[in-house]
Amino acid sequence: MPDWQQLIREQLASLHLQPEREAEIVEEFAQHAEDRYQELRSGGQEEAEAVRITLEELSDRETLTSGLHGVERREARDRVLPGSGLWRDVRYGFRSLRNSLGFSLVVIAVLGIGIGSNVAMFTVVDAAFLRPLRLPEPERLVQLQETPPSGGSMPVSYPNFVDWQRLSQSFESIAIGGSFEETLRQSGGYERIRVGYVSADFHKTYGVPPAIGRGFAESDDRAGAEPVAILSYRFWQSHFAGDPGVTGRTLQIDDQMWTIVGVAGSFQWHRGGDVFVPIAFGQSKYGLSMRENHSSTGVIARLKPGVSVVQARTEMQQIAAQLAKQYPGANGGNSASVVPLREFMSGGIRQPALLMFGAVGLLLLIACANVAGLLLARAAVRQREIAIRTALGASRLELVRQLLTESLLLALGSALTGLVVARLSFEWLLTVFPAAESLGGIGLDLRVLAFSVAAAGLTAVLFGLAPAIQSTRLNVAQAIRTGGRASRGSSVRGRTRKLLVVGQVAMAVVLSIGAGLLVRSLMAAFQTDPGFRPEHVVAVPIQPPDRKTADLSDNARLLREVTDRLAATPGVLAVGAIDQMPFKNVDSYGDFYRDDRPVPAPAAIPNAMKASATSGYFAAMGIPLLKGRLFVPADGYLPSLPRDLSRVLAYLRTVEMAAVINQTMASRYWPGEDPIGKTFRFGPPSMKGPRVRIIGVVGDSRQHGLDQPIEPQYYFSANLFPILSATIVVRTSREPAEIGSLIRTIVNENQPEAMVTQVETLETMMDRSLAGRRNNVLLLGLFSAIALLLAAFGLYATMAYTVAQRTQEMGLRMALGAAAADVRGLVVREGLVLAGAGVAVGLLAAVVGARVLASMLYGVAATDATTYAGAASLMVAITLAASYVPAWRASRVDPMTALRSE
Known part of the structure; x- marks a missing residue:
């Protein structure tokens, strides 16, 4: 030797x-x-x-x-x-990345998008699931609701709340609140605001002390008490510029003067409230004293220490059963639910937030796989460096540590970039997940920063570990001799890069299928027949005066005056009015029962949507009359009637009402019968409501949204049934602004105190009803587009690297007679094989995970073959585009130059 x-x-x-x-x-x-x-x-x-x-x-x-x-x-x-070996690794890593600045910037940009998307969605998930509500001991706060026999939930009637408060033992305090829109009258004009009618313990139950002044006392919430009000913190800032001397001043809301006694702490009630007043003042105004009335009220409670939600729920169900026996007409079959407050408030965003968080997780994995492929390619260039360091005594563990340190530096740079990306997206995310605002909002805090650091560390391991291990698995002498052009283990690195590409393609396909299914759902919703013709229809809400002394018959006369004047206006094809405009938070329902049959058990009393409309409403909306007739003057007019529920009910019991029902109500409750001339009773039996005679059947129309089911509905005549506010509906060839201006003129001439708010087209209202579904499409579509771009980039980089490594082979093939087209086909086929494997894995994963998305779809199956085929075809097209440039370069290799290069 x-x-x-x-x-x-x-x-x-x-x-x-x-x-x-x-x-x-x-x-x-x-x-x-x-x-x-x-x-x-x-x-x-x-x-x-x-x-x-x-x-x-x-x-x-x-x-x-x-x-x-x-x-x-x-x-x-x-x-x-x-x-200090680690510090040396950091310094060396900085120098290495600085010397490869272009590579470093590409990696930071790719990972920054992935980390930024995850951080942004984490803020929503954090608000919905993890972060406590910004209230004292929020885990003890619960939401109480009534549950009807048909399922779901409904607001709590005030008399039931009083009984709950008296009988329950699980709660330290219990409070009720209802939010209503009313008119604030100031010297500068009128403004619609949200007024919260709340019980005395409302703010105390939330645990929020007043920022200024005092809260409500028990004596404030009694009949005959002085009218006092508490401003919300936001309203105080916007209308009084945070003036600390606001207490003692007065506000006029409708015809009531309120003395301001305090400002609530900076918490936002999820039902919305600008000004809070004692609920005793709303009992007569909104009929809250009726046990049958469930009108926009919610109940919150604070559990006693040591009492669980399950214990409280059990007790409330027992109390509800007791009240159902005591008041079978109003409470028959009803139960009660107890839900943690944060779960109740975040219920609407939990599933979409989790879905999008999973999507950005896949996006980050794609970014990591992409960067890992780049690092493997870079490792080939660094083989000589690594070989020399190995020859000089560096152990494999030290080399892996050095390479992982470089990966961590890249990940930290990406995390900083990601925080910027996340911060820029917060405002838009609040439009996609508006409930996050009432949960405390979203933003950068210590939890989010900790998540971003954890994400950076995890990504450093995900994209850096495999390249580090592969890069240090080499033959030192051969690496030194070849200068990094080839070495033992290069085939292993090649297989690893290909597996990473397959993974990227698979995950991109999954995201593309998810986005495609949501797009198909949105298209299906837009193509759904709403039951009316929305084109050229303008909707203009009118708010008559809300004074207690206002005559309700004046409201009906105002509507007649406006509709009659508009009907005579050139360019107006049809005009009508309704108090429950479709797609405008329709929440008016009414019990009813056929009076030609035995009175049903309380739990079996049917329920349907209720509205008051003029005869012209159906023509203006394009809702067809299928049978019978519409309202005529002979059906009667509302007499002079004050705004008092007991007086209104007494009046209704003296008349027989005329009603038009929709086709769904006719077929469901009068199956196989002609409903024309049949009668039913309005309200539950305990209310002893008026008899209603059916005079016509109209076509079905969707009320809550294009993607919502059609429900039974009946319409009373706006001439005869009291209404508080209404929307004028005009089918016209004129501009919406002209119609709005004309309506304002007519209203001012007849009732100057009445308010005309925004002017909208029906098409705009329909479009807004799909805003949540559209936002989901935009968000997941954005993630899938980025995923496709990253997958295409990874595929391109892999094919370009493969071609560079096989330059001699390509030259030899062409020297032996292979045509340029043959060489291009060879490279493209290899790209298609990789993409095909990724597509197959992605399709299988999408089928397995389809049930996660199923509940968010409308009009399309979670395993829709068209969507799956479209995603696969799109990936194949992207593969062809990403493979063609490397294939074209390979076909232009000069055989002799390639052979001499070795």
């Missing part, structure tokens, strides 16, 4: 090293030379040839010089920073 130390000394003689330096280099390289020699002998080389090759590999002056400098730098760092 040759004396390797002596042979190496001979090689180093030309460098004229100091003896101690020469000894360092000889010691570092001698073991490597022995390993390389034994490898060549085991491969069948003669001893002399093995010695010659080994010495040739070691004789490279650049290699020896690099080795010497590496020893010197290592010793210098050890003297300055003894034992």
Whole structure:
């Protein structure tokens, strides 16, 4: 066996090293030379040839010089920073990334998008699931609701709340509140605001002390008490500029003057409230004293210490059962539910938030796979560097640590970029998930920063570990000899890169299918027949005066005056009015029962949507009359009637009402019968409501949204049934602004105190009803588009790298007669094979996970073949585009140049 130390000394003689330096280099390289020699002998080389090759590999002056400098730098760092290996790795990593600035910026941009998307969605998930409500001991706060026999939930009637408050033992305090829109009258004009009618313990139950002044006392919430009000914090800031001297001033809301006694703390009630007043003042105004009345009220409670939600729920169900027996007419079959407040408030965004969080998780994995592929390609260039460091004594663990440190630096840079991306998206996310605002909003805090740091660390491992392990698995001598052009393990790295591409394609396909299904759902909703013709229809809400002394018959006369004047206006084809405009938070329902049959049990009393409309409403909307007739003057007019529920009910019991019902109500409750002339009773039996005679049947129309089911509905005549506000509906060839201006003129001439608010087209209202579904499409569509771009980039980079590594092979093929088209086809086919494998995996994963998306779809199955085929075809098209440029370059290789390059 040759004396390797002596042979190496001979090689180093030309460098004229100091003896101690020469000894360092000889010691570092001698073991490597022995390993390389034994490898060549085991491969069948003669001893002399093995010695010659080994010495040739070691004789490279650049290699020896690099080795010497590496020893010197290592010793210098050890003297300055003894034992601080990690800090040395950080400094070396910074220099390495700075020297490859373009590569570093690409990686930071790719990962920044992935991390930023995850951070942004984490803020929504954090608000919906993790972060406590910004209230004292929020885990003790619960929402109480009534549950009808048909399921779901409904607002709590005030008398039931009083009984709950009296009978329950699980709660430290219990409060009720109802939110109503009323008119604030100021010297500058009128303004519609939300007024919260709440019980005295309302703010106390939430645990929010007043910012200024005092809260409500029990004496404030009694009949005959002085009218006092508490401003919401936001209203105080917007209308009084945060004036600390606001207490003692007065507000006029409708015809009532309120003395301001305080400002609520900075908490936002999820039902919305600008001004809070005692609920005692709303009992007569809104009929809250009726046990049958469930009018926009909600109940919150604070559990006693040690009482669980399950215990409270059990108790409330027992109380509800007791009240159902005591008041079977109003409460028959009703139960009660107890839900943690944060769960209740976040219910509407939980499923979409989790879906989008899963989507951005896939997006981050795609970004990590993309960067891992880039690092594997970069590793090929760094093989000589790694080989020299190995030859100079660096262990594999130290090298992996160094490479992971570089990955961590990239991830931290990406995290900073991601925080910027997330911050820029917050405002838009609140439009997609508006409930997050009442949950405390979204933003950057310590939890979000901790998540971003954790995401950075995880991504560093995900995209850095495999390349680090693969990069350090090499033959040192061969890597030094070839300068990184080829080495043992390159085939392993090639397979790893291909697996990463397959994974990227698979995840991109899953996201594309999810986005495609939501797009198909949105298209299906838009194509749904609403039951009316929305084109050229303008809707203009009118709010008559809300004074207690207002005559309700004046409202009906105002509607007649407006509709009659408009009907005579050129360009107006039809005009009508209704108090429950479709797609405008329709929430008016009424019990009813056929009076030609035995009175049903309380739990079996049917319920249907209720509205008051003029005869012209149906023509203006384009809702067809299928049978019978519409309202005529002979059906009667509302007499002079004050705004008092007991007086209204007394009046209704004296008349027989005329009603038009929709087709669904006719077929469901009068199956196989002609409903014309049939009668039913309005309200539950305990209310002893009026008899209603059916005079006509109209076509079905959707009320809550294009993607919502059609419900039974009946219409009373607006001439006869009291209404508080209404929307004028005009089918016209004129501009909406002209119609709005004309209506304002007519209203001002007849009732100057009445308010005309926004003017909208029916098409705009329909479009807004799908805003949530559209936002989901935009969000998931954006994520899938980014995923497709990243997958295309990863595929392109892989094919370009493969072509570069196979330049000699391509040249040889062309030298042997292969045409350029053959070479292009070879590269493109390889890309299609990778994409095909990814598409197959993605389709299978999408089928398995389809049930996650099923509840969010409308009019399309979760396994819709068209969507799946479209996503697969799109991925194939992207593959062809991403593979063609590398294929074109491969076909332009000069055979002789390629062969001489080796």
